[in-house]
Structures are given as structure tokens and as C-alpha cells.
Amino acid sequence: MARAFHQSLQRYPLSAIMGTDAGVRLSRELALHGGLLGAPDLVRRTGLSKASVARGLAALEASGAFRSVGSGRTVLHGLDADHPLAPAIGALFEAESARFQDLLEAARTAARSVGPDLVALWLYGSVARGEDGADSDVDLALILTAARAVADGPARRQHLADAVRDEMASSSRKAAFSPSLVVLDTDDVARLSSERDPWWMAVLADAQALVGEDPQTIATRVPRRVRRSPQAIDR
Numbered sequence: 001m002a003r004a005f006h007q008s009l010q011r012y013p014l015s016a017i018m019g020t021d022a023g024v025r026l027s028r029e030l031a032l033h034g035g036l037l038g039a040p041d042l043v044r045r046t047g048l049s050k051a052s053v054a055r056g057l058a059a060l061e062a063s064g065a066f067r068s069v070g071s072g073r074t075v076l077h078g079l080d081a082d083h084p085l086a087p088a089i090g091a092l093f094e095a096e097s098a099r100f101q102d103l104l105e106a107a108r109t110a111a112r113s114v115g116p117d118l119v120a121l122w123l124y125g126s127v128a129r130g131e132d133g134a135d136s137d138v139d140l141a142l143i144l145t146a147a148r149a150v151a152d153g154p155a156r157r158q159h160l161a162d163a164v165r166d167e168m169a170s171s172s173r174k175a176a177f178s179p180s181l182v183v184l185d186t187d188d189v190a191r192l193s194s195e196r197d198p199w200w201m202a203v204l205a206d207a208q209a210l211v212g213e214d215p216q217t218i219a220t221r222v223p224r225r226v227r228r229s230p231q232a233i234d235r
Helices: 013-018 021-033 039-046 050-063 086-112 125-129 146-152 154-175 186-195 198-206 215-221
Strands: 066-069 076-079 118-124 138-144 179-185 208-211
Touching: 013 021, 013 050, 021 039, 021 050, 021 076, 021 086, 039 050, 050 066, 050 076, 076 086, 086 118, 086 138, 086 154, 086 208, 118 125, 118 198, 118 215, 125 138, 125 198, 138 154, 138 186, 146 186, 154 179, 179 186, 186 198, 186 215, 198 215
Parallel strands: 138 179
Antiparallel strands: 066 076, 118 138, 118 208
16 A cells, blocks of 8 residues: 655645644644643543644644644643634634534424424434444434323324424435434333333433433433333334
8 A cells, every 4th residue: 555645734734734633633622712722621622642632732833823832831722813724724613513503403493393292302322422423323312292192192203203304304414414313202201211221321321402301300300100112112
């Protein structure tokens, strides 16, 4: 396999800035922060080791787009606002952040289309943990009121689930994500919680409430009702 050849820093400075995982993570934090940060803050914000942060900062500053001020233990680092690429670098990471917020808002909008039946919408799984990859779905749990589901039967819940999936379809294409929707009602939540179902325990560990209350709060609040068949769960 042929070795990559060195590229001109003047012609292609983004190769130096964005060419490594550490470079991207550090660039993101410094660009979005907009001010100066110390190495310990960058270790905490990026999840990188001290050594990786030190090497990454040295490479970024060598590119000319980032700078450091101070000395010794008081050295701070930031994007050089006077560099001609600074506005573009900042805009790139702002667009990245906005795209994820658009994704979450698309999910909220779709969930709210069910009206008064909606209890909560949770983001869980690898995206909630920040461990997702290129082939990961955006795992979402839609929680409905049990009274309506019991009154109208499984067909009613399936109708609502299909409506939410349809609502998400166009938005997910625009925001470039693949949603995976689980639909439960509060009876399901009560049962799964009381049984300490493995899937439920995983949701408790990392779920984020996008609409309504978090899983533990709802599980604590809903009354224990008649146990139903696991087949009633849409997942």
C-alpha cells in the first residue's frame, strides 16, 4: 500500500487541522467555545488523553489557525480570529451542532403530532451515549397514555406509531438520520420497570427525555396495572 505523501500546508491547511481525530475534536471545542481554554479543560471536553491533547494542540498551532497565550501552567489555547480560515472553521462546527439539534427537533415535532396521547419521547441507545457509528440508528422511545391504548386496543397504538414514523420520514431524510422507533404506553413502562427487563434497564442507564419526563420519573409515577403480554410491546 502506497504511503500518503506530505501535502503543502499553505495550499491545504485543513489537512493539518482536520487530519486527525484529536485535531477535529480540539478544533470543535475551541471553535464553538469562541474563547481560550486550558489543556485540562480540553482533556475533559474532548475525552482525549493529556498526551493526545498536547500533540493535537501543537499540530493545530503549527497550522497557524490556532494560537496559545500565557506560559507554564497558565497556557490557554484558542482559534485565531485573525486567521482567514477562522470564520469557515467556526461555521463548519456550528452547522454540525445545528444539524443535530434539527434532528432532535424533528423527532419532537413528530412525537407531538399524536396530541394528548403523548406522555414522553426518549432518545436512548448509542446516540444518547455518544457512541454511535455510521451504521447506527437514532433510537427513540415514544410513550403513550395507557388509558387510550386500553380503550382502543393495539390497533390504535399501531396507528399512532405509523403516523409518527410517517411524520419523521421526510425530516429524517433532510437531516440525514435513520430513526428507529419503539412505542410503549405507561402500562408497559410499569411492567418493564417492575420486571427489571434488560432492555428497560439499558434505557434507564442512558435515555434522555426529549419530550416529557425521564424514564425513572415516569416509572415511579405510573400505577402498577394488570400485567399484559410482552407481545403488546412494539419493539
